[in-house]
Amino acid sequence: MLDNGTKQRIDTARNILVGKVPDPKSQVEQITIALIYKFMDDMDQESLSLGGTASFFVGEYEKYGWTRMFDPRLGGFDMLALYAEAITRMSENPHIPQLFRDIFKNAYLPYRDPETLKLFLKTINEFHYDHSERLGDAFEYLLSVLGSQGDAGQFRTPRHIIEFMVAVVNPQKHETILDPACGTAGFLISAYKHIRKQNTIKDPGDQLSMQDRTRMVNNFTGYDISPDMVRLSLVNMYLHGFVTPQIYEYDTLSSEDRWHEYADVILANPPFMSPKGGIRPHKKFSVQSKRSEVLFVDYMAEHLTPNGRAAIIVPEGIIFQSGTAYKDLRKYLVEKHFLWAVVSLPSGVFNPYAGVKTSILFLDKVVARKTDRVLFVKVENDGFDLGAQRRPIDKNDLPAAQQLMQDWQQSVVEKGGEGFDLAQYAEIPALLVEKSRLAENGEYNLTGDRYKTTTKRERNLFPIVELKVVCEIISGQSPEGRFYNDEGIGTPFYQGKTEFSEIYIKAPTKWTTQVTKTAYKNDILMSVRAPVGPVNIASQEICIGRGLAAIRANEEKILHKYLFYLIRAKETEINGNSGAVFPSINRSEIEKIKIPLPPLEIQREIVTEIGDYQRIINGARMVVENWKPNIELELEEARKEAGVEEWEMVKLGEVCENLDSLRKPVTKSDRKNGIYPYYGASGIIDYVNDYLLDGDFLLISEDGANLLARNTPIAFSITGKTWVNNHAHVLKFENKVSQHYVELLINSMDISLYVTGSAQPKLNQKSLNSILIPFPPYEIQERIVNQIQIEEELILANKKFICIYNKKIFQTIDRVWNR
Incomplete structure (x- = not known):
C-alpha cells in the first residue's frame, strides 16, 4: 500500500524537476534512473554491512557510488559533472546485471543546474530499497503522471479499465501472459496482482508455491518499440518482484524474430495511429494492411494458444470502418471463432488526454467455438464523469458488465449458452447477436446498437x-x-x-x-x-x-x-x-x-409545444446557474438587525475539534468492496467494508487544484459510518447547525492566503485551524442555515422542473415517431 510519505517524496521530486524538465515523461525517466541508481547503492551497502563485498560500484566504477555524490568536498558543478557522467556510463558497467544496463541505456541529464540536482538527489536519497510491494506501488503512482503520447496514438489506460479487462479474462498462475505493446507494463502488473489475489488466504499470494512463483516470473512478457517505455516497464516489473523481467524492445508489426512465440493470455491497448505512410509489415499477417490498429489485433488473434484468451482496446474504426482491411479483420475474428464479446466504452474514458471513442474486443478460442452468438455490452458509465478531471460519480456499469460477461462465459462453456436469460441483466445495456446476422451484408459491423430489434408497430403516423x-x-x-x-x-x-x-x-x-x-x-x-x-x-x-x-x-x-x-x-x-x-x-x-415528415401545420404545433417547454426549461436553468448562497449578505443583514458593530472573528480551530489523526488512506487495490462510503478530497470515491468514523462531521479538502480553482465545494458534511482518507481534514462540531454554518462559510470564502503551493496546492492542518471566520451566536447561525436551506430547496425544485420538461420534449418527439 502506498504510504503518504512515499507519495509526497515522489511529488516533491517532480516539483523540483518541473522548472527544468517540464515534460512529465522526462520527469518520470529522470526519477526512474535516479531511483535505480540509489537502489543499486543500497544493495551494495547492505552487502557490506553483512560482511560481504560491493557488487555494482567496484573497479573503475567505484567512484560513481551514490554516496560519493554527497561528499561535502564536492562543489555544485563537480557533483553535477560526476552524476551526469555516471548515468551516461552506467549502461557500460560490466558489474551490474543486464537488466540495470538496459535501464541506463541512453540515459542522460537534461539540465545543468547544480542547485536543482542537489535538491533532487537529496529527495531521492530518502528512498530506501527493500523487497516489499511498497516500492512497486510507489512506482505505479509515479507512472500515473504519464498522460498521453498522442503523436503515436498511445494513451495511458485508466487502471479501472485495465482491472475490468483482467477480471473478465481471468489469467491463471500456470498461463503465459503477453502484452505486445506494453508501454509501462500496466496490464502485466494488473494480471500479476489478479493471480496473486486469486491465490491468497491471509497474506498476498500465500497459496503460491515456490515453483508457481518461479514459473510466473518467466510467464509474463512485454514488447514495446520505444526504448523509453521499455526502461519504465523493466523498472515497474522489477519493483513488483520480477528480478529478470521479460520486457523486450521489439517492433511487433515489422519484426519476425518472435513471430513463433504464443501466449495463453494477451492483454493490450495498442497504438491507435499509424505513422505517416503507414506500417511496413512482413507478410505473415492473415489480414493485409498498413494500419497499425488492424495489424495489432490480427497479431494478437494469431498468437493465442489453442485455448487462448485476449482483451484488446480498439478505436471505433475497427468496429465499423468500411475499408477492406477493417472488414477482413472483423470477418477473420468472427468466422475463425476468436470473438465472443464486444464492450463499448464511453467516449471520455481517456480524458483529459484524448476524446477518442473506444471499445474492447474479447477473444476466447474456446468460448467462441461453442456458440453462434456474440455478446455486445454497452458501458455508459465507468464510475467517473466524462469531463477533463474525470471525477468519481455514483454510476458505474463495469461491475454489472463483468458479472454478465463471466456468467455468459460459464453458460457457453457448460451448455453452449442455451437457456441463458439476458433479461436478468437489465441494469446493463446488452444483446446477443447471431454471427450469421453479423455476416449478412459482408460488413461484419461490430456496432451493437445497429442490431437492436424493436416490436413492429402497426404503422407510422407520418411518412x-x-x-x-x-x-x-x-x-x-x-x-x-x-x-x-x-x-x-x-x-x-x-x-x-x-x-x-x-x-x-x-x-x-x-x-x-x-x-x-x-x-x-x-x-x-x-x-x-x-x-x-x-x-x-x-x-x-x-x-x-x-x-x-x-x-x-x-x-x-x-x-x-x-x-x-x-x-x-x-x-x-x-x-x-x-x-x-x-x-x-x-x-x-x-x-x-x-x-418522420408530418404536414407543416402539425410541425408548427409541435414546434410551439416544444418551444413552450423549452422556455420553462430556460427559465429554470437560469435560476439554477445563477444562484449561489450569499452568506455574506445574510451575515450583514443579521448584524444590522442585532445592532452590533461586527461579528466576533475566531480561528476555525477554536470552534471545532480536528480529528485528522483518525484518517487512514487505503490504496484501491487493497480496498474491499462494502457499504461504507470512502471519502477523499472531493467526496465519495469508493465504498469499503469497514468504517473509521460514526456520526456527523465536516470534511474540508486538504490538497488538490480545486482548493484554488473552486470548481466544486471544498467543504462537505458527512453523516453515519464512513471512512476518510488523508486528503480531507475531519472536523467535529458541538452541533449540526454550527457544522452547516461553517460548511457554507468555507465554501463561499477565498482561502487562497492559507493555501501553500501552486503546482500541488495544500491546506495543511495548521493553516486550516488558523482560518479566521465570523462566528455569531447560535440562533443567528441557525437562521442563516435555515434561510439558505429554503433557497436550496427552491433550486432543487427548478432542477426537477428541468428534468420534467425535458422528458415532455422527448415524449412529444416520441409521438411523432408513434412510440
Missing part, C-alpha cells in the same frame, strides 16, 4: 423520409490559418461543438477573410467529428470548418425548428461509418438519416 429529400447538406471546409483573426474582420468562423449552446450557436470568437463553406441563418449545424451528432442553429451567416456540416431545410417541406428538435432527440442514435480513430460522419451518411 418516413431521408434528410436529402427535404434538406441540402453542406460539408464544412476550413480556410487556411493565415486568413483567421479575432478582431471581427470578415465572416464569423465556427468549427465544432465547443461553440454550441442550448439551441443557438454562441457569439463568435474567430473570423475569417476567406470564406470556404457558408451556413446561413436558421441552418442547422451538426458536429461531424468527435463527437458525432450534436446540433445547434446558426443565428447569422457564418463560415463553417470541417468539424461541422450545415443542414439547410427546405421550409416548404420542413420547418427548421421542427427538424432541429427531431435531430437533437436522435443525437445518441447518429453514428458515422467513415471515421477511423476519431468518430466522424460524412455528407452522404447525414443525407440517409431518416425522419
